[in-house]
Amino acid sequence: MTVVLAGTWQITAARPTWEAVRGAQNPTRVRLRIEGLEKWDSALLLFLFEAQEWCRGTGAYCDLDGLPEKIRRLLAQLAAAHESSVPFDRAANIVTAVGLATQDALNQAQAIVSFIGECTLSAWRLAQCPGKFRWRDCLAEMQQCGAMALPIVSLISFLVGVTFAYTGAIVLRLYGGDIYLADLIGLAMVRETGAMMTAVVLAGRTGAAFAATLGNMRANEEIDALEVVGIPVVQFLVLPRLIALGIMMPLLSLYANALGMVGGMAVALGLLSIPPAAYWIEMLSSVDLSDIATGVIKATAFGLIIGLSGCLRGLQAERSAAGVGRAATSAVVTALLLLVVADAIFAVAFNVLGW
Amino acid sequence: MNAEPPTPVSTPAIEVENLECGYAGNVVLQGVSLTIARGEVFFIIGGSGCGKSTLLRHLVGLNRPTQGSVKFFGQPFSAADPAARRAMLQTFGMLFQSGALWSSLTLRQNVSLPLEEYTALSEREIQELATLKLAQVGLGGFEDYFPAEISGGMKKRAGLARALALDPAIVFFDEPSAGLDPVTSRKLDELILEVRENFGTTIVIVSHELASIFSIADRVVMLDRSHRGIIAEGRPVDLAATSRDPRVTEFLRRTDRPPQ
Numbered sequence: 001m002t003v004v005l006a007g008t009w010q011i012t013a014a015r016p017t018w019e020a021v022r023g024a025q026n027p028t029r030v031r032l033r034i035e036g037l038e039k040w041d042s043a044l045l046l047f048l049f050e051a052q053e054w055c056r057g058t059g060a061y062c063d064l065d066g067l068p069e070k071i072r073r074l075l076a077q078l079a080a081a082h083e084s085s086v087p088f089d090r091a092a093n094i095v096t097a098v099g100l101a102t103q104d105a106l107n108q109a110q111a112i113v114s115f116i117g118e119c120t121l122s123a124w125r126l127a128q129c130p131g132k133f134r135w136r137d138c139l140a141e142m143q144q145c146g147a148m149a150l151p152i153v154s155l156i157s158f159l160v161g162v163t164f165a166y167t168g169a170i171v172l173r174l175y176g177g178d179i180y181l182a183d184l185i186g187l188a189m190v191r192e193t194g195a196m197m198t199a200v201v202l203a204g205r206t207g208a209a210f211a212a213t214l215g216n217m218r219a220n221e222e223i224d225a226l227e228v229v230g231i232p233v234v235q236f237l238v239l240p241r242l243i244a245l246g247i248m249m250p251l252l253s254l255y256a257n258a259l260g261m262v263g264g265m266a267v268a269l270g271l272l273s274i275p276p277a278a279y280w281i282e283m284l285s286s287v288d289l290s291d292i293a294t295g296v297i298k299a300t301a302f303g304l305i306i307g308l309s310g311c312l313r314g315l316q317a318e319r320s321a322a323g324v325g326r327a328a329t330s331a332v333v334t335a336l337l338l339l340v341v342a343d344a345i346f347a348v349a350f351n352v353l354g355w
Numbered sequence: 356m357n358a359e360p361p362t363p364v365s366t367p368a369i370e371v372e373n374l375e376c377g378y379a380g381n382v383v384l385q386g387v388s389l390t391i392a393r394g395e396v397f398f399i400i401g402g403s404g405c406g407k408s409t410l411l412r413h414l415v416g417l418n419r420p421t422q423g424s425v426k427f428f429g430q431p432f433s434a435a436d437p438a439a440r441r442a443m444l445q446t447f448g449m450l451f452q453s454g455a456l457w458s459s460l461t462l463r464q465n466v467s468l469p470l471e472e473y474t475a476l477s478e479r480e481i482q483e484l485a486t487l488k489l490a491q492v493g494l495g496g497f498e499d500y501f502p503a504e505i506s507g508g509m510k511k512r513a514g515l516a517r518a519l520a521l522d523p524a525i526v527f528f529d530e531p532s533a534g535l536d537p538v539t540s541r542k543l544d545e546l547i548l549e550v551r552e553n554f555g556t557t558i559v560i561v562s563h564e565l566a567s568i569f570s571i572a573d574r575v576v577m578l579d580r581s582h583r584g585i586i587a588e589g590r591p592v593d594l595a596a597t598s599r600d601p602r603v604t605e606f607l608r609r610t611d612r613p614p615q
Contacts, residue, residue: 011470070553
């Protein structure tokens with residue numbers, strides 16, 4: 001059987017298959033030759049390869065002598081590529097996967113502890129030489145993570161206060177204890193929700209931004225440049241961010257407390273007809289300075305957790321666009337996980353201390 | 356290495372007429388007109404900041420020209436409707452300066468993506484072609500590596516494999532030799548000539564690598580920052596020997612000291 005190849009063969013257009021050309025014939029010898037070929041590309045090679053493979057499978061003789069040397073060379077390259085064209089499966093078996101995941105978790109825990117230690121040492125060195133601290137960067141970060149976050153923190157805190165008030169009113173009205181709504185909202189916001197909701201907002205907003213910024217700097221070799229020049233990366237990039245969050249988180253948390261109380265007050269007035277003055281006096285009877293202090297302590301710790309998670313993940317980012325994306329996601333997940341763990345520890349600790 | 360002269364064909368591969376390029380009202384190039392023949396290895400050269408990469412970005416449609424037109428094989432590109440533009444995009448590939456590989460995909464997946472997008476080939480055929488293209492650029496055995504796992508020169512070669520995935524009629528190169536050692540750079544030049552020889556591909560290269568310019572260029576245009584356009588056009592050897600413009604001779608004859 002002689003097959004004459006002519007005309008235009010383009011990879012982006014339809015091409016004949018070897019099966020269609022062969023039809024019902026089962027030749028013992030196939031001769032492939034070129035005649036009047038106008039334009040060709042890999043589509044022609046794929047067809048020739050199909051024919052060659054069929055011949056090899058059936059034991060027919062495949063005569064390629066009628067093809068130009070250039071095409072024969074490319075065909076040989078395609079045949080070689082065929083041998084190694086099955087993608088390597090990177091998936092590991094279950095035992096290996098569990099082992100690797102465990103090892104990864106241990107490495108992550110070690111990295112977090114090591115990073116906290118490094119930050120503490122840097123802060124100590126900086127305390128001995130405060131002139132070296134980059135206040136300008138710190139102030140810029142404070143503006144970014146504090147003042148710029150006010151609108152979203154305001155909205156969320158107010159609405160959380162409103163939601164709590166509606167939920168609380170359902171139960172309290174059953175027992176005629178409408179006025180205690182003020183105590184409920186006041187304590188919930190000051191001790192728990194104000195700090196936690198602000199932390200959740202900042203973990204998504206600021207923690208991810210820290211990770212993306214530092215990850216991008218890593219990808220652009222800016223962090224390598226700092227190391228080569230001998231500037232401590234933690235001191236230059238991490239501490240200004242950590243201190244900014246450590247200062248702004250408690251302030252934002254206090255602001256969130258106030259907004260949550262206003263939300264509760266609005267519902268109390270509208271739904272339960274409790275005047276604001278009565279609401280305020282009742283709330284002051286149950287919320288004292290120790291409650292506010294617990295919220296502020298938590299908020300400070302939460303701010304440091306968010307900053308540490310964002311900076312750590314950013315510095316660990318792979319040098320690629322996908323790596324930066326993964327770092328930002330990982331920063332938020334790590335921060336949320338550590339926030340919940342820290343909150344539980346604080347709850348137990350404050351209970352033991354009687355605060 | 357000897358570059359074969361291109362076969363003259365009536366319609367040029369690329370025609371640029373009176374092109375004006377710029378960013379945010381700032382004109383970088385104006386009045387740029389040039390014609391590139393089919394199968395030609397054409398260099399766009401010039402000093403840093405003269406607008407070489409800007410011209411390239413306008414040629415491939417990454418930026419829209421403020422004036423003028425670009426035609427591929429006689430078909431207007433810059434003013435084409437989206438469907439015609441998409442059809443024309445299949446006819447050219449581009450190698451970016453950094454390789455610009457998609458970092459979340461393996462090298463094989465990077466090369467496969469244009470084939471999946473524009474052809475009706477089976478998955479197996481796509482895998483084979485992707486492996487072939489990678490083997491042709493010397494990356495056989497690295498198919499399942501991610502871009503982050505290979506060197507800068509390998510990224511560039513993988514970028515070239517991706518640019519060649521659809522066997523394009525025109526391939527654009529942005530600084531292909533930047534960051535490569537002389538041996539790798541020469542191999543890349545050989546690869547470029549091989550692509551032209553195999554498929555008659557038109558090659559447009561932005562570069563200031565003199566060794567490449569003199570070894571593989573059929574023709575060059577030289578851009579100048581202060582002139583905001585083309586100041587010389589021709590064969591590099593001729594320009595170096597006969598040009599009276601000191602900017603051209605200083606560039607092409609780097610051993611000469613500029614006039615004091």
